[in-house]
Amino acid sequence: MKRLLVAFGLAICTFLSIVWFQVRIANASLPATQVHPLPPTLERWQDPSASGDYFSEIKPSKIGYLIWSEFPIAVYVQRPGMPVWASASARRFQQWVDAVLPAIQEWNPYLPMVVVDRPEKADIAIWRSRPPLQVTPAGPYARAALVSYEIYQKRSSKRPGGILSHKYTMFISPDLSWPYIQAAARHELGHALGIWGHSRVETDALYFSQVRNPPAISPRDINTLKRIYQQPTQLGWPIASGSR
Numbered sequence: 001m002k003r004l005l006v007a008f009g010l011a012i013c014t015f016l017s018i019v020w021f022q023v024r025i026a027n028a029s030l031p032a033t034q035v036h037p038l039p040p041t042l043e044r045w046q047d048p049s050a051s052g053d054y055f056s057e058i059k060p061s062k063i064g065y066l067i068w069s070e071f072p073i074a075v076y077v078q079r080p081g082m083p084v085w086a087s088a089s090a091r092r093f094q095q096w097v098d099a100v101l102p103a104i105q106e107w108n109p110y111l112p113m114v115v116v117d118r119p120e121k122a123d124i125a126i127w128r129s130r131p132p133l134q135v136t137p138a139g140p141y142a143r144a145a146l147v148s149y150e151i152y153q154k155r156s157s158k159r160p161g162g163i164l165s166h167k168y169t170m171f172i173s174p175d176l177s178w179p180y181i182q183a184a185a186r187h188e189l190g191h192a193l194g195i196w197g198h199s200r201v202e203t204d205a206l207y208f209s210q211v212r213n214p215p216a217i218s219p220r221d222i223n224t225l226k227r228i229y230q231q232p233t234q235l236g237w238p239i240a241s242g243s244r
């Protein structure tokens with residue numbers, strides 16, 4: 001059985017940039033690029049305010065748009081290693097968990113997610129950890145949150161070659177205060193659900209910079225998400241069996 005790690009990406013949510021690290025596409029028998037049916041949760045979504053979107057800011061990866069086609073999406077959230085009554089650090093850890101979980105619930109009406117108890121089962125794993133320092137010309141810069149993905153060959157009982165799939169690892173710093181933990185989780189989950197770009201409007205959850213009063217998910221965020229899920233991708237389609 002050959003592993004198939006074809007690509008890897010990293011969103012850095014400071015100021016303008018999403019930086020892409022693309023590793024070689026290792027296999028010639030990747031699925032063709034196709035459009036999945038629109039998830040019913042997004043099909044139902046209508047924006048009465050017609051507030052537009054920022055789809056033009058979204059960049060597809062080399063394998064197309066990074067969208068999910070199997071629901072619910074499994075999300076793991078790291079938990080304290082000891083009971084909350086045992087120590088102050090466990091209580092702080094639990095406060096972090098309690099700030100992250102609502103962000104999952106906020107996106108849930110648009111794309112169904114389920115919280116799982118083990119990271120191995122997760123499509124998106126969220127860790128309470130400081131992201132690595134970012135080196136800039138001005139010196140090292142502490143990031144609040146970071147999300148990265150990898151592409152892999154998911155086993156399938158129906159498809160001998162498996163399904164081209166993706167999974168995410170997310171770090172959200174323990175140093176943030178409560179509203180910012182939730183805002184960071186909301187923002188990074190937006191990336192993990194497929195919004196690989198940033199809004200230039202301060203009232204969108206995917207605004208490129210941290211703001212004093214973090215915005216909720218906006219109609220523009222969902223309008224953008226809905227357009228993304230109508231785009232083609234190689235993800236979620238079977239890999240030809242017999243590929244070497």
Ligand SMILES: [Zn+2]
Nearest residue numbers: 011012013187
């Ligand atoms: Zn971002």
